Amino acid sequence: MAKLYSKRKLATKKMLPKKETIRLILQYSCALNIIKVGNMNFESIAN
Amino acid sequence: MAKSQLPDALLVDKYIAGDENALAILINRHQSKIYGYIYSKVSDRDVTEDIFQETFFKVIHTLKTKKYYNEEGKFLSWVLRIASNLIIDKFRNDKKMPLNRDTDELLIFSRITDNSPNIEKSLIKEQIEIDLKNIIEELPHDQKEVIMMRYFLDMSFKEIADFTGVSVNTSLGRMRYAITNLRKVIEKNKIYLPS
Numbered sequence A: 001m002a003k004l005y006s007k008r009k010l011a012t013k014k015m016l017p018k019k020e021t022i023r024l025i026l027q028y029s030c031a032l033n034i035i036k037v038g039n040m041n042f043e044s045i046a047n
Numbered sequence B: 001m002a003k004s005q006l007p008d009a010l011l012v013d014k015y016i017a018g019d020e021n022a023l024a025i026l027i028n029r030h031q032s033k034i035y036g037y038i039y040s041k042v043s044d045r046d047v048t049e050d051i052f053q054e055t056f057f058k059v060i061h062t063l064k065t066k067k068y069y070n071e072e073g074k075f076l077s078w079v080l081r082i083a084s085n086l087i088i089d090k091f092r093n094d095k096k097m098p099l100n101r102d103t104d105e106l107l108i109f110s111r112i113t114d115n116s117p118n119i120e121k122s123l124i125k126e127q128i129e130i131d132l133k134n135i136i137e138e139l140p141h142d143q144k145e146v147i148m149m150r151y152f153l154d155m156s157f158k159e160i161a162d163f164t165g166v167s168v169n170t171s172l173g174r175m176r177y178a179i180t181n182l183r184k185v186i187e188k189n190k191i192y193l194p195s
Helices: A019-031 B008-016 B020-042 B045-064 B075-094 B119-138 B141-152 B157-164 B168-188
Strands: A032-037 A040-045
Touching: A019 A032, A019 B020, A019 B045, A032 B045, B008 B020, B008 B045, B008 B075, B020 B045, B020 B075, B020 B141, B045 B075, B075 B157, B119 B141, B119 B168, B141 B157, B141 B168, B157 B168
Parallel strands: none
Antiparallel strands: A032 A040
């Protein structure tokens, strides 16, 4: 039945975020450091 | 197996273990669907960028604090749920109701390409889009959701089922009811939608 509803694809153009947004996310990921001590989490962002 | 072909759950494990490249692959793999989903709700590029970014900040934060979701292999639906919550928060903060598209600058339908445009075709296309949009808006929420995700976000029924928390068969059933209801409305109102 899935095929029945899949004949026409209207989503012709892919929408993508800006490259800067992706870069920022990846940089944030690299910079973020979380250390768990007991029940607490300590966060630090490296420059 | 090349890293870019690894399943989501393995990439998530690798990321938690410190492999930053795994996150880049996950983002690259799902960015279009996540971005498209957010845009379909907010209809504004800048807000979409903000929510997309905020979504992944939350993803990163959650994964780095090892509070990862328990549903293996459902990374996309987990991320979409985070995005969905952020969209709701955004509209709550703005004290607005979402999805009032009558005056939006760009309709989701304008993503449909017309390879041989002329004035007549453009006018007909425009009218069809308006009619179709109005009809879809009349559908119950669960049916409208499955139509939007399948046809405008190009999501598979498995992904729709994961995201909406129902089985694939239920998603297919909703699609069937949605199509039936659309036909009924079209016939009842004698709306002409040439293909």
